[in-house]
Amino acid sequence: xxxxxxxxSHVSVSEGALVLLRCNYSSSxxxxxxxxxxxxxxxxxxLLKYTTGATLVKGINGFEAEFKKSETSFHLTKPSAHxxxxxxxxxxxxxxxxxxxxxxxxxxxxxxxx
Amino acid sequence: xxxxxxxxxxxxxxxxxxxxxxxxxxxxxxxFYWYRQILGQKVEFLVSFYNNEISEKSEIFDDQFSVERPxxxxxxxxxxxTKLEDSAMYFCASSKQGAKVEQYFGPGTRLTVT
Numbered sequence: 001x002x003x004x005x006x007x008x009s010h011v012s013v014s015e016g017a018l019v020l021l022r023c024n025y026s027s028s029x030x031x032x033x034x035x036x037x038x039x040x041x042x043x044x045x046x047l048l049k050y051t052t053g054a055t056l057v058k059g060i061n062g063f064e065a066e067f068k069k070s071e072t073s074f075h076l077t078k079p080s081a082h083x084x085x086x087x088x089x090x091x092x093x094x095x096x097x098x099x100x101x102x103x104x105x106x107x108x109x110x111x112x113x114x
Numbered sequence: 115x116x117x118x119x120x121x122x123x124x125x126x127x128x129x130x131x132x133x134x135x136x137x138x139x140x141x142x143x144x145x146f147y148w149y150r151q152i153l154g155q156k157v158e159f160l161v162s163f164y165n166n167e168i169s170e171k172s173e174i175f176d177d178q179f180s181v182e183r184p185x186x187x188x189x190x191x192x193x194x195x196t197k198l199e200d201s202a203m204y205f206c207a208s209s210k211q212g213a214k215v216e217q218y219f220g221p222g223t224r225l226t227v228t
Binding site: 034036041042043044045046049090092100101102103104105106107 | 118145147149155156157158159162169170172205207209216217218219220221222
């Protein structure tokens, strides 16, 4: 069984400030980890993913995330928030291997204040 | 850039009626998925489909649900007799192959059962 916990259903930051969205997972096997973003009235778009290799992964729009096995975490960060980053962010996990179904966290709504 | 499309964007139906939600996955993708998100809840996996058969399904995907790839482009989700609790946003996704590869999501169909 696997699960994903996103701390903070709503996060507000000022434009130019650091963005930190938290994600912790539990998985019985080594996981693959994903961050998706959803803009209003649009589908889920992949920001970045971790499968194997380097634990610090870079994604689109200046976002990055670090896989920390010891902490079972995959937090999403961006050094400087932009107004266009306002959206809902979902962390997701799937077991490595043949399973493909994604298990999602409950999402974090990011608000960027001017 | 190729994208997953879904129709309709919003479907309203009466309890007990059958609905068919339609998706056109990205053309060279081999795996297809349906997820749903009940308002205020997590995105949940329903089913995955590969090589013209279901490869995985969740406990949500009971006998009321079915999927089909009627031709070379469409992928459909049928709910035979809708219930109030089927009201949700339904997302279709597709991927090329394997667990490491990202799933591309459509914009969703909002199903409202009255």
